[in-house]
Amino acid sequence: MQALVYTFIAIAAVAVGAAAYFGLTFTPANAILAALVFGCVCVVLMERTLRLRAENRLERAIEDLSRLLATDAQAGAVLGQRINSIAEVDAGARLEGVEADISVLGTVIRQVAEAVADLEERKAKPAPVSNDRLITAPSAPVVYEPEPLIPLPLLRQAVSENRLIYHMQPVVTLPQRRTQGFDLVPRLMLENGDLADRADFMPRRGGEDVLRHIEGVGLLEAVTICRRARANAQQVTVYAPLSRATIGDSTASEQLLVSLEANRAIASGLTFTISEADWQDLTTGERAIADAVAKKGAGFSISDVRSLRIDIAELAAQGVRSLRIDAARFIAEPEVFTDFHASDIANYVARFDIKLLGTGVVSERQIVELLEDGIVLIQGPYIAAAGPVRSDLGMEPLRQTAR
Known part of the structure; x- marks a missing residue:
C-alpha cells in the first residue's frame, strides 16, 4: 500500500512538471525543479502522517500494557493478603479440637450401631410364607461406581x-x-x-x-x-x-x-x-x-x-x-x-x-x-x-x- 502511494506521488510530480512546462511556459530546468519540489513536499507529508500513526499505535499499546500490569498487581495484592491471613491462623490448636470431636463422634456412632444391632436381634422373625404363594419382584440392578485405584x-x-x-x-x-x-x-x-x-x-x-x-x-x-x-x-x-x-x-x-x-x-x-x-x-x-x-x-x-x-x-x-x-x-x-x-x-x-x-x-x-x-x-x-x-x-x- 505504501509503495502504491509513493507511485501516485511520483506520477503527480511528473504531472506538475508537465503542467509547469507546457501550461506555464517554464523552462525545462524550472519545470523539473518544480516537479522535484512537489514530490519532496508530498513525501515529507506522507512520512509525517505515517510517523504520527505509529506513535499513536505505540501509545495505545503502552496504555493496554499499563492496565494489564495494574490488574496483575491487584491480583498479587489479594493473593498476598490471603497468604498473610492463612499464615496467622493457628492450625495446630484447631486440628486438635477437630480430632477430639471426631473421636467422640466415632464413639457415639459405634454405640448407636451396637444398640440397633441388639434391637434387630430381639425383634421377632416374620412367619414363613409358603413358596407357592410367594411372589418375588425382580430387583433393579444396583450400579456401583468403582472406587479409584489410588486412595485419597x-x-x-x-x-x-x-x-x-x-x-x-x-x-x-x-x-x-x-x-x-x-x-x-x-x-x-x-x-x-x-x-x-x-x-x-x-x-x-x-x-x-x-x-x-x-x-x-x-x-x-x-x-x-x-x-x-x-x-x-x-x-x-x-x-x-x-x-x-x-x-x-x-x-x-x-x-x-x-x-x-x-x-x-x-x-x-x-x-x-x-x-x-x-x-x-x-x-x-x-x-x-x-x-x-x-x-x-x-x-x-x-x-x-x-x-x-x-x-x-x-x-x-x-x-x-x-x-x-x-x-x-x-x-x-x-x-x-x-x-x-x-x-x-x-x-x-x-x-x-x-x-x-x-x-x-x-x-x-x-x-x-x-x-x-x-x-x-x-x-x-x-x-x-x-x-x-x-x-x-x-x-x-x-x-x-x-x-
Whole structure:
C-alpha cells in the first residue's frame, strides 16, 4: 500500500512538471525543479502522517500494557493478603479440637450401631410364607461406581509432592478435523514413573480440598497456554476442569474470579468443563458464582450429558457453549437423549450458539455417523491421545497428532 502511494506521488510530480512546462511556459530546468519540489513536499507529508500513526499505535499499546500490569498487581495484592491471613491462623490448636470431636463422634456412632444391632436381634422373625404363594419382584440392578485405584491419602501425598501434571487432548471440528481446542487432562506421576489416568485417582466421595487444588493447578495451566497462544497470534480454546468443590468454596471461587479479572484479555479462550450432575445441583450462591464467571468472558462445557430434553435457551443465557454427549451411546440410542430426529437436534441446539460435542470417539465409522447427524465437534482416543505440550513449539505438537 505504501509503495502504491509513493507511485501516485511520483506520477503527480511528473504531472506538475508537465503542467509547469507546457501550461506555464517554464523552462525545462524550472519545470523539473518544480516537479522535484512537489514530490519532496508530498513525501515529507506522507512520512509525517505515517510517523504520527505509529506513535499513536505505540501509545495505545503502552496504555493496554499499563492496565494489564495494574490488574496483575491487584491480583498479587489479594493473593498476598490471603497468604498473610492463612499464615496467622493457628492450625495446630484447631486440628486438635477437630480430632477430639471426631473421636467422640466415632464413639457415639459405634454405640448407636451396637444398640440397633441388639434391637434387630430381639425383634421377632416374620412367619414363613409358603413358596407357592410367594411372589418375588425382580430387583433393579444396583450400579456401583468403582472406587479409584489410588486412595485419597496417597493422592494427597502425591499432590503435595507436585506429581500432578496436565496433558492436552485435542477437540477437532469436522469434516476438516482442524483443532478447535484442547481438553486439560489431569494425570498423576507414580513413584515408578508411570502415569495414572483421571479415573484411577480422582476421588468419588470427599476429598474436596484435593479437587480444589487439582482444579486450581488446571486453571493456572489453562491461563498459561492461552497467554502463550495469544503471544503467538493463535486462536485456541482450552477446556479446564471445574466442579462444585471450587464453585462452592468461598476462597477458591473468589480466587477464580480474581484470576479471570486479571486475564480478561484471554478469558474468551477459557471454557470450564463441569459435569451435568454438578451443574444441576448448583445452589443459588453457586449459580451466582457461575454467572460471574460467564460475565468475565469465560464459558462452560457440560459433560456427561444424559438427556437433551432441557431448556437450551436458559443454558445459553448462563454461558454454556457446548454439551458433551457420549458418541457411542448417541449413535446407538438417540431416542434416549432427545425426541428430535438425530439429524435435527444439532441444528436446533446451534440456534442458541451451543454446540454438541461427541466424546469417546473410537472409530472412523462413528465420525461418519456423527457428521451425518450434524455434530461437528468431536474428541476421543481415535482422534488423538492426550499428551504434553512442548513450550518451544506452542500448539503445534498436538495439532500434528490429530488425524
